[in-house]
Amino acid sequence: MRFETLLIVGGGLIGSSIARAARAKDQCKTIYIADTSEAACKSITELGIADGVADGHADHFAAQADLVILCTPSARLATTAMNLMPSLKAGAVLTDVGSVKGHLVQALAGRLRKDIHFVPGHPIAGTENSGPEAGFAELFEKRWCVLTPPKGTNETAVADLIAFWKGLGSLVEVMDPSRHDMVMATTSHLPHLIAYTLVGTAIDMETVTNKEVVKFSAGGFRDFTRIAASDPVMWRDVFLTNKTATLEMVDRFIEDLTALKRAIRWDDGDMLLDNFAKTRDIRRRILDADKD
Amino acid sequence: MRFETLLIVGGGLIGSSIARAARAKDQCKTIYIADTSEAACKSITELGIADGVADGHADHFAAQADLVILCTPSARLATTAMNLMPSLKAGAVLTDVGSVKGHLVQALAGRLRKDIHFVPGHPIAGTENSGPEAGFAELFEKRWCVLTPPKGTNETAVADLIAFWKGLGSLVEVMDPSRHDMVMATTSHLPHLIAYTLVGTAIDMETVTNKEVVKFSAGGFRDFTRIAASDPVMWRDVFLTNKTATLEMVDRFIEDLTALKRAIRWDDGDMLLDNFAKTRDIRRRILDADKD
Ligand SMILES: NC(=O)c1ccc[n+]([C@@H]2O[C@H](COP(=O)([O-])OP(=O)(O)OC[C@H]3O[C@@H](n4cnc5c(N)ncnc54)[C@H](OP(=O)(O)O)[C@@H]3O)[C@@H](O)[C@H]2O)c1
Ligand SMILES: NC(=O)c1ccc[n+]([C@@H]2O[C@H](COP(=O)([O-])OP(=O)(O)OC[C@H]3O[C@@H](n4cnc5c(N)ncnc54)[C@H](OP(=O)(O)O)[C@@H]3O)[C@@H](O)[C@H]2O)c1
Missing domain, CATH: 3.40.50.720 (NAD(P)-binding Rossmann-like Domain)
Known part of the structure; x- marks a missing residue:
């Protein structure tokens, strides 16, 4: 002890x-x-x-x-x-x-x-x-x-x-504290900000009711709502105190999303496929790590 | 029968x-x-x-x-x-x-x-x-x-x-088919695109290794990786065939994220709090719906 x-x-x-x-x-x-x-x-x-x-x-x-x-x-x-x-x-x-x-x-x-x-x-x-x-x-x-x-x-x-x-x-x-903050901005702070945003965007849709959002949430949305139900005060403080790393991650994310959006607009299926295929490996590695 | x-x-x-x-x-x-x-x-x-x-x-x-x-x-x-x-x-x-x-x-x-x-x-x-x-x-x-x-x-x-x-x-x-496609763009297609993007952004970070991403994924990232492990071909086709609704949702999402980003940059804690608080209700309603 x-x-x-x-x-x-x-x-x-x-x-x-x-x-x-x-x-x-x-x-x-x-x-x-x-x-x-x-x-x-x-x-x-x-x-x-x-x-x-x-x-x-x-x-x-x-x-x-x-x-x-x-x-x-x-x-x-x-x-x-x-x-x-x-x-x-x-x-x-x-x-x-x-x-x-x-x-x-x-x-x-x-x-x-x-x-x-x-x-x-x-x-x-x-x-x-x-x-x-x-x-x-x-x-x-x-x-x-x-x-x-x-x-x-x-x-x-x-x-x-x-x-x-x-x-x-x-x-x-x-x-190192600054390394910690960058790693967390990537694996935790950005995911939370994105989840809050996505749930907010869905709530604000005039043409889709919140009732429909709830009803059909099994299609992927549901997972985001758990994260977006996290303590609002705690997360406000996280973003304001880890501002630099969070803003950098948000900028990168918006760039990447804009590139995918452009690929959708111009029917660039190969670009989409390349991007969607590379993310599977990380899932496998996370599941493997669980087994250890 | x-x-x-x-x-x-x-x-x-x-x-x-x-x-x-x-x-x-x-x-x-x-x-x-x-x-x-x-x-x-x-x-x-x-x-x-x-x-x-x-x-x-x-x-x-x-x-x-x-x-x-x-x-x-x-x-x-x-x-x-x-x-x-x-x-x-x-x-x-x-x-x-x-x-x-x-x-x-x-x-x-x-x-x-x-x-x-x-x-x-x-x-x-x-x-x-x-x-x-x-x-x-x-x-x-x-x-x-x-x-x-x-x-x-x-x-x-x-x-x-x-x-x-x-x-x-x-x-x-x-x-109606077009209503279906708009509801799904909100509750399923946008969430999948966002999850693919987020996992991709994290993988591409030069200053954070993929090993670290895997290690510290419990902070929120993990949930996104399950969605981003979905079939790349199927999702490419979903986005290309539901293009109009998906692009509209992506634009709204980027607008909303940009507004939150601006609030972080300018220390507008109240704006963040308002946005983070409103998303909790949907989670409660989804859990309530489960019970029915
Ligand atoms: N929740 C997570 O997922 C998580 C994960 C890792 C780390 N953390 C960190 O853990 C810390 C606590 O989070 P939590 O989720 O445990 O929060 P929580 O459940 O809200 O508990 C915090 C408690 O501290 C009390 N408190 C506030 N100011 C105090 C003071 N000056 N002296 C003594 N007690 C005080 C609060 O009372 P009032 O309700 O009256 O304010 C509340 O009872 C935060 O710094 C957070 O960043 C949280
Ligand atoms: N997965 C989901 O979460 C989900 C949810 C709701 C709806 N859907 C829809 O369900 C459909 C199937 O998805 P899935 O996840 O079941 O896919 P899957 O597991 O990949 O199964 C599709 C099967 O159809 C075969 N196939 C391809 N072209 C064919 C053809 N012309 N005639 C007969 N068989 C053919 C495929 O063979 P090959 O492997 O050789 O191509 C494969 O064995 C898609 O339209 C998707 O949009 C999927």
């Missing part, structure tokens, strides 16, 4: 899942959760997934914690970190689960206590649901968790956090 | 699924399948899903069939219909399963025998796999099947075909 006492700040989908997994996999002795939402605190208490719940100030828990995981909405991660800073125990590891890393690392650069080890993180796992009830212990099982420690971070702290995530069932990768 | 003898032309995913379902649900006495692919015929024979299999010419089967369902790739539907025309039994119902309807109706307009009842159809059901082995009897269960009979079509023929599809477990809706 690398960390005896764990403090989770923000006990929603991700935070409560970490609490459940840490307990189930015996990754710490004591689990505290702090959440500013009264309803969330009530629910966390009822679920019995923490040894102590703080509604609002968490300084007394922070002073005891060997590992603090920030699981608040991403827009509040930096402020939450700075507010807790004075209370943290010397030598504690501070991490987070935010979906964008460069922005947070920049916001905290040079503002952290020297005796605290900050190792930013991002578990690539989630659902379209929010809140403590939505969490479950298996969420991180065989999912990647990316850590983006700044240069010079204490190696033991990084190793301990890697061991913790592996203990929850995750696979762990260490990456 | 409305139809004693059934001929399925093209025994791939859709055709073989119809054969399986018609047998399982006792919707006809005799099932013949014709397929130009030798491998498919061999597989159909081995699977034992037909009472007779024709490799190539199906005129002898066509002469006996009360219902003929064309399940070939969509680009060949019109030619296949015209080739079979002389052999068909007087009074037979001729239908198809093609994903685009306006194009086929136009291609056959005025060319059909007067004693044949042509009722175009499209089951909104499928998977990303092809071939006889990929089929299964439950494919149409609780899925919509749209029929687009031209004005003046014999009403008994339409009623019989509706009863047949309902017998396979489908829900049936009758629609």
